[in-house]
Amino acid sequence: RTRTVIAAMVAAGYLSAKDAKAISVPRIDVRGQGTLPTGTYFADWAVPEARGHSDTGYAAQTQTTTLDARLQAAARRAINRAPLGKAQVALVAMRPTGEVVAMIGGRDYAKSPFNRATQARRQPGSTFKLFVYLTALRKGWEPGDRIGNAEIVSGSYRPKNGGGRYSDNLTLAEAFASSSNVAAVRLYNEVGSASVIQTARDLGVTAPLAEGDPSLALGSGGMTLLELTAAYAAVAGTHNPVRATAFPAREEDWMDWLMGRRRALSGSEREAMQALLRGAVEHGTGRAARLGQPAYGKTGTSQDSRDALFVGFAGDLVVGVWVGNDDNAPLAGVTGGGVSARIWADFMRQALGKSASPTPRPNPSGPVEPLDVPNATDIPLGDGVNLSVENGEAVLGGEGLPVGVRIGEDGVRIEDRRTAEQATHDREALQRAEEQARDAIEQARERAVEAQRRIEEQTRR
Secondary structure (H helix, E strand, O other): OHHHHHHHHHHOOOOOHHHHHHOOOOOOOOOOHHHOOOOOHHHHHHHHHHHHHOOOOOOOOOOOOOOOHHHHHHHHHHHHHOOOOOOEEEEEEEOOOOEEEEEEOOOOOOOOOOOOOOOOOEOOHHHHHHHHHHHHHHOOOOOOOEEEOOOOOOOOOOOOOHHHOOOOEEEHHHHHHHOOHHHHHHHHHHHOHHHHHHHHHHOOOOOOOOOOOHHHHHOOOOEOHHHHHHHHHHHHOOOEOOOOEOOOOOOOOHHHHHOOOOEOOOHHHHHHHHHHHHHHHHHOOOHHHOOOOOOEEEEEEOHHHOEEEEEEEEOOEEEEEEEEOOOOOOOOOOOHHHHHHHHHHHHHHHHOOOOOOOOOOOOOOOOOOOOOOOOOOOOOOOOOOEEEEEOOEEEEEOOOOOOEEEEEOOEEEEEOOOOHHHHHHHHHHHHHHHHHHHHHHHHHHHHHHHHHHHHHHHHHO
């Protein structure tokens, strides 16, 4: 059959006789079904991307992926040690650049090759609150600002806090750590549905999100664990959106920033959001994920406990864990702050070299249950005049200054470094200053592009 097709291509003029003669007949794999190697979740996901990297047809090729055998084994051990009952599980681990280093798409590939990390769109629960709170931070809110936490008794949508725990109000830091549902819905209404969805899009979420639906604040919109984890990677790293990849990510340079191909959260936005995520782990619903080093993350439990998630980052790894049933049946007594957080912590301790469990800390207010309101403390915000180097960036800021300046490889960023009191009285002035700064940067970018065009034109001449 091969020779017949090749002869037809020669006759039709698509191949020369010389080229046709050089084509070898493909070898046929005649092994039995029992001896053929099975695929893996990662390999199935990586193959389409590998094909996109190839510019040849039938030829042997070797492409190196980002899968780390040590981390993949650690992920499998963490899954096997978890008390899952009959539930399914998925885990994705990636670098902040989006390079996936470990992937578990289910408990047993031989029984079910369906990849629950990349193919299943499940409700993210309260892990979606990342986008709500980040939207508020982008609009000038501070972790110490307060939001109502009283029961919602009017309107068509009346979400409840788990355990029926309410109070007059909470700081954003307290509401996020305790995963208050009513506070998240009120904050969603304050910042606007369109803005929350735009934040999710900026961080790479492509799944359908219903505008104007307040239940979206509690994670009613389905998405894959892979894109949810990549969104958290954008908060852990230095640019967004983060594209999950099975192959080494392309290194970006200053031209990516200049031409608008690279975006990033401001330093103040990232630091404040990371503070909220760390608070959720240190004294909130994610305390089962505490490590012997700084850890950041958020629990998520969908309605009737049909999905249990924990997504977060520590060291140079961003990891998402999902537990649920394929038929969407409720999970008995399973929450994101329970088994999912413990799987996450087990994997992280192996990956980062933390084999021992952290020493439990005394908590006079008692255990924190998902959606309860613990007696959390405010997240402190530092000030003071200084010039310092943070994460490879030069940072200029000081008390009384309306803005701060960060200079790094991704360019110059202007950020709000004022105290909460100053922000309350001068928020509009800051917005005007930021708009002027954006206009100036855009003008500089346009001039640089025009200058580059002229240089290229002169070179051609």
